[in-house]
Amino acid sequence: MNRPSISMLAACGVLASFSAAAADAELQALREEVAQMRKSYEQRIHALEQRLADTARQAESAAGQAQAAQAASRPPAVANAFNPEVSLILSGMYNNTSQDPRQDPTGAAGRERRIQGLLPAGGELNPEARAWNLGESELAISANIDPHFRGTFLATISPANEIGVEEAHIQTLGLGNGLGIKAGRFFSSIGYANEQHPHAWDFSDAALPYQAFFGPQLSYDGVQLKWLAPTDLFVELGAEFGRARSFPASESNKNGLMSGSVFAHVGGDVGVAHSWRAGASLFASKPRERTYEDVDSSNTSVTNSFSGTSNTTVLDFLWKWSPEGNARDAGFKFQSEWFRRREAGELTYDTTAASLGTATDSFRSAQTGFYAQGIWQFMPRWRAGYRYDQLSAATLAIGLVDNATLAAADLPILQSFKPKRHTAMLDFSPSEFSRVRFQVARDQTRPGLADNQVWLHYIMSLGAHGAHKF
């Protein structure tokens, strides 16, 4: 019993070990299969979970987007939702000049700094003083009034704390057929630079011909009519009437048209990288008792005046290049304008009879001026530029001098001279809204004196992002 049982046991043991070995192999296979199945299922489940999660997320984001879209399309009703576009220009500068910008070096009263050789235009001949100067602060407010009109108001606050209304006009939106009407106070569209606000200038001061002929910008209280031709070439014709507010017109209080201008501009592209604009304009006005101060040969301050007609012709040309037409990183801009002014009428000497006594006789003058400037943006944010401007010596026929009533020295500002100036600048614009400019100029607008000027100028704008003209 014992033996067989032992042998049985042994056999069983062998069997068992056999079967155990067989079962082991099978188990192993099963395990592997299960593992494989698990792996594959896990992968599939993972994939399914992923898809589920993705779908859920998409649904969620779609719902969120739908909500956001709804929220975006229905802004909360607020009373100030119709607030107009408001922007403010801040500017300031440091000036270093070799001549006193305020006074003639003789120190005589009335002989403030002004351009020699022509009837003074008034207006500011920057810089105002040495060292620190505040520029004009410009506050602009504009908005569509209704579907038919747009309104623009631009006030300047001068460093002397005077508030001036620089522009206040309405403009039609809905006339169609290329027509546009502007009424109120506006900068004339003659020339190219006349319409630009000082903050958009490429140099810190206006070009000499603008200072001499328009002192330094022609502005109207009146109406402007413009028509754009329905052609692919830009052709714009326009006319302006009203009371011109600045030199060479005079403050007038007469019914009718005392000043008017006509202008034509054409422009287009050459390829994708070049664009240009050219124009011709004429400004005519009938100044009445347009006065200016001078110091006569007896060193007495006198007030003289001109009445007659004044016509100014302006030709302007602008050419811009940028690689691929992408003006952000690099570009070049050439700008030039030519001016010719003719005046005919009567010149009255010493209107207040402060010196030799009042006298009137004929007066004729013709004078040309031009400037040319190039601005090169050589890398993002940095630009360099150079400008040359000059005025011709005026051709004058002064009756009072010709008939020997006065000596030429009694009208010193009219003594023949050819003013000219060289200006170079480098500016840096950290963003579209800020610019810092370094400018040097050699100003030869007074006989025998060269004024070397250095400007360090900042121009910043805050508020609404205005759209600039070309």
Add this chain to the structure above:
Amino acid sequence: MKRLILVLLALAAMPAAAALKVFATVPEWGALAQEIGGDQVQVFTATTALQDPHRIEARPSLIARARSADLLIATGADLEVGWLPAIQRESGNSRIQSGQGGYFEAARYVAMQDIPARLDRADGDVHAAGNPHIQTDPRNILKVGAALAQRMKELDPAQAAAYDSRWRAFSERWRASLARWEKAAAPLRGVAVVTQHKAWVYLFDWLGMREVATLEAKPGLESTLAHLSQVREQAAVSRPRMVIRAAYNSARPAEWLSAEAKLPIVVLPFTVGGTPQAKDLTSLFDDTLARLLAVK
């Protein structure tokens, strides 16, 4: 003088040509209008893919073209705020003024992203209405296209049926392309990238990609070296797979980071015409995906 006035009056009264004249601010909307309009429209596109759409000048040629447009298609969301308002005002064209039927703003028809919680220019050139580069998500093309087709039908009822059938055919093709693109782009899911400008948020939302940094320190402002160094350090941690710039972006910042962080540069067309391959809307996305998948 009398004759001149007569000529001018005749010019002013000239009937509009039969075709609907479309003025598109950017190439993608020009291409979309062409898809919907076919021969019935005459499309003028104001900018190219190699020009930064934020910084276009209100050139005389653009004003002249806007003068006779029946439909002005803009992106909106302040993308064109620096130039388009000047063109609209100078055009003397009442049809394309904001609020009129001939003024179409694409951004109004899609869900905007990146809407800033606060508006402060200290944050750069932020857009109050959200990120305006909506065309980088092809699903947005469908939404804008549906609204645009509707608008074109309203402006030119005589051709409504033609616009309708063309739009239906296009949107069907587009849906098929969408499925194809989504399948092809599956490997891009979760891929981290660095971009030059925040120009691709809609694309990344569509493909599930992650933007870990931008080369511009603030939107619209030039990259500074200090910021670029910061991006390089960040790249060491977040391990982006590539640096992406649009065809119109300056190459230098991306090249700098590429050399410093050993990242491949991917120049994406951004819009129609940005690369030789991106000839129309469909090939724009074909090429965008091909370029992304090539370095992935």
